[in-house]
Amino acid sequence: MIRFRNVSYRHERGRRAQGRPVLEGITLDIPQGSFHWLTGPSGAGKSSLLRLMHLESLPDEGQVELLGVDIRTAKRRQRALLRQKIGFIPQDLRLLSELDVFDNIALPLRLAGGTRETIEAEILSILDWLGLGSKKNALPDQLSGGERQRVAIARALVMRPSLLLADEPTNALAEGQSWQLVEALQALSRSGTTVVVATHNEALLRAVDYPSIALKNGRLAGITPR
Numbered sequence: 001m002i003r004f005r006n007v008s009y010r011h012e013r014g015r016r017a018q019g020r021p022v023l024e025g026i027t028l029d030i031p032q033g034s035f036h037w038l039t040g041p042s043g044a045g046k047s048s049l050l051r052l053m054h055l056e057s058l059p060d061e062g063q064v065e066l067l068g069v070d071i072r073t074a075k076r077r078q079r080a081l082l083r084q085k086i087g088f089i090p091q092d093l094r095l096l097s098e099l100d101v102f103d104n105i106a107l108p109l110r111l112a113g114g115t116r117e118t119i120e121a122e123i124l125s126i127l128d129w130l131g132l133g134s135k136k137n138a139l140p141d142q143l144s145g146g147e148r149q150r151v152a153i154a155r156a157l158v159m160r161p162s163l164l165l166a167d168e169p170t171n172a173l174a175e176g177q178s179w180q181l182v183e184a185l186q187a188l189s190r191s192g193t194t195v196v197v198a199t200h201n202e203a204l205l206r207a208v209d210y211p212s213i214a215l216k217n218g219r220l221a222g223i224t225p226r
Contacts, residue, residue: 002030007062009048022048023218035189038198040215046198050165054088055079067162084112087161089169093152095140102136105154126154145172164188166197182208
């Protein structure tokens with residue numbers, strides 16, 4: 001369960017935002033195992049809301065509860081453990097340029113203490129599924145935009161997260177790859193993972209019938225049930 005109660009957020013990447021808050025008065029509930037689209041024009045606050053859900057930022061006002069944990073009262077160690085249960089596909093991808101494809105994907109598994117055998121099996125499987133098997137030793141700057149996007153997707157999915165967040169994940173993907181990703185996210189949701197995807201892709205919104213959380217000017221404009 002994700003629960004926001006009257007949440008406002010006034011900081012953007014460590015610097016105080018000018019004027020009104022980036023997000024203001026957000027109250028919503030997202031049940032465990034559900035799939036929600038996150039919509040709204042550029043500047044509406046979608047990326048900021050995802051960062052709060054990913055624990056990259058903390059709210060200035062209000063209550064945030066993620067996977068049963070009240071973020072206001074959680075200790076730093078507890079938040080760190082919670083974040084291991086959250087997969088995130090950011091717009092800027094955040095691949096480490098000095099690591100090859102295999103090691104970029106392996107990083108969260110290694111941080112979680114996975115064995116070498118388990119890590120290798122998991123990564124080879126997901127690389128094959130995403131059509132990246134031949135690229136496992138390539139560095140990020142040797143990849144196309146779509147290939148880098150798929151590496152970021154693999155890194156988010158490999159931990160089998162309880163919560164999966166994605167910020168415009170289909171932007172650099174071909175149409176077939178976009179549908180493949182959405183099918184994977186749907187399968188995750190059916191298995192109990194909560195999925196929240198920010199998108200401007202109207203074709204996906206029309207074709208894949210899930211509730212939409214709409215933001216406008218940092219406020220909740222509505223939740224469209226499906």
